[in-house]
Amino acid sequence: MDYRIDDSFVLPAGYGKAVRVRAGQRLRLTNPFGTQAIDFWAFLDRDTYEFISTDNFRSFHSTIFATTDTALVSTRRRPLVTIVEDTSSGKHDTLLCACNADIYRQLGVEGYHRSCADNMHEALGELSIKMPFTPSPVNLFMCVAVRADGSLDRLLPASKPGSYVVLQAEDDVVMAFSCCPQDVTTINGADRTPRDCGIEILTPVAGAA
Numbered sequence: 152m153d154y155r156i157d158d159s160f161v162l163p164a165g166y167g168k169a170v171r172v173r174a175g176q177r178l179r180l181t182n183p184f185g186t187q188a189i190d191f192w193a194f195l196d197r198d199t200y201e202f203i204s205t206d207n208f209r210s211f212h213s214t215i216f217a218t219t220d221t222a223l224v225s226t227r228r229r230p231l232v233t234i235v236e237d238t239s240s241g242k243h244d245t246l247l248c249a250c251n252a253d254i255y256r257q258l259g260v261e262g263y264h265r266s267c268a269d270n271m272h273e274a275l276g277e278l279s280i281k282m283p284f285t286p287s288p289v290n291l292f293m294c295v296a297v298r299a300d301g302s303l304d305r306l307l308p309a310s311k312p313g314s315y316v317v318l319q320a321e322d323d324v325v326m327a328f329s330c331c332p333q334d335v336t337t338i339n340g341a342d343r344t345p346r347d348c349g350i351e352i353l354t355p356v357a358g359a360a
């Protein structure tokens with residue numbers, strides 16, 4: 152199957168974006184520096200109360216890592232999105248919540264700080280979609296390992312510059328992304344600097360083999 156690029160845009164550092172992706176379309180998310188964590192959600196377009204569920208994902212696949220072998224299942228345990236290509240480190244976090252206002256306050260930030268949770272709601276709002284809560288995201292390009300004693304190890308990002316993932320919609324979905332604005336901890340690299348990423352929407356070319 153061949154694909155054409157229907158649209159492309161920058162996902163600005165620290166900000167979010169939501170986009171409708173039809174069943175069979177793909178979205179390529181590129182990480183130019185390899186250091187940027189991207190929080191990712193997908194909602195069924197006709198019923199946004201069905202969305203990618205990280206707890207169902209872990210139960211369904213018996214793993215904590217989202218990879219090309221593990222479809223991202225919904226709150227009804229149906230595959231909504233599949234990672235069909237991945238040139239990153241290949242293990243995407245499904246354990247940690249989106250960063251939010253309370254986290255930044257607990258980190259000592261005074262005043263408003265952008266967050267992945269706010270970015271998700273802001274991005275969905277641009278499509279006139281309201282969610283009364285923040286589902287747990289799949290944290291693309293983010294490396295969180297579990298030690299033998301059960302504690303978590305937030306590792307530095309391990310992807311090469313220019314790494315990308317290709318996400319295939321298995322139904323008509325709204326994909327939401329947050330280019331994580333975390334600049335207090337090192338989850339976006341040792342220099343604590345969020346960086347732009349790129350998005351391309353890919354549509355199958357009719358009649359292609």
Ligand SMILES: [Zn+2]
Nearest residue numbers: 250267331332
């Ligand atoms: Zn974040």
